[in-house]
Amino acid sequence: MKEKLVWKEEGRKTVYSCRIFSAGERLCRSPDNRLKTFNVLDAPDWAIIIPELKTERGIEFVMVRQWRHGAGELSLEFPAGVFEDGEDPATAAARELREETGYIAHTIEKLGVFNPNPAIMSNRVHFFLARDLELAGQDLDEDEYIEVETVPMKDALDGMGKPPFIHALMGTALTLYLKEKRE
DSSP: OGGGGOOEEEEEEEEEEOSSOEEEEEEEEOTTSOEEEEEEEEOOOEEEEEEEEEETTEEEEEEEEEEETTTTEEEEEOOEEEOOTTOOHHHHHHHHHHHHHSEEEEEEEEEEEEOSOTTTBOOOEEEEEEEEEEEOOOOOOTTOOOEEEEEEHHHHHHHTTSTTOOOHHHHHHHHHHHHHHHO
16 A cells, blocks of 8 residues: 555756755655656764763753854754764764763664655654763864753753744654653
8 A cells, every 4th residue: 555655766966966965856756657856865874862961850851052054043952963973873873972071971862763854854863871970071063162051951942942942853862762751
């Protein structure tokens, strides 16, 4: 039955390419044999890491505050970053955690994988929970300006969807975190 829904790709070309993504056209044949062109953004996969700290005040998250050019405002979010060529997802997550927050995780667990927008994007975002954290020192990229903060879990949950918690994928990360906690 699902074969009636599947499109077949017959060609592709890149129409624009930059450092973080390329935009392409995909020539696809519909289930009823019509040929159509669709635009797709291709980018590397990336990881989002939920660093969990257990403190005397309860569970807190290590989060990063940074400027987001698309939104034109500051965002408070979990550390995240793009995979390097050939990099394993867990390795990428551990590296990004260290680079952005200065923490290393002695325990890192994959929570899930999503496509950030399957209508127009080809990449995936991998979500990880980082525990047993140890401070080791930041190693920011040359264009990263980040402040590291610890945020009580309740404040992160209550704040989602309101500034500065504006990044939609942080809501997805919290959903996976809460699912893991429930199990």
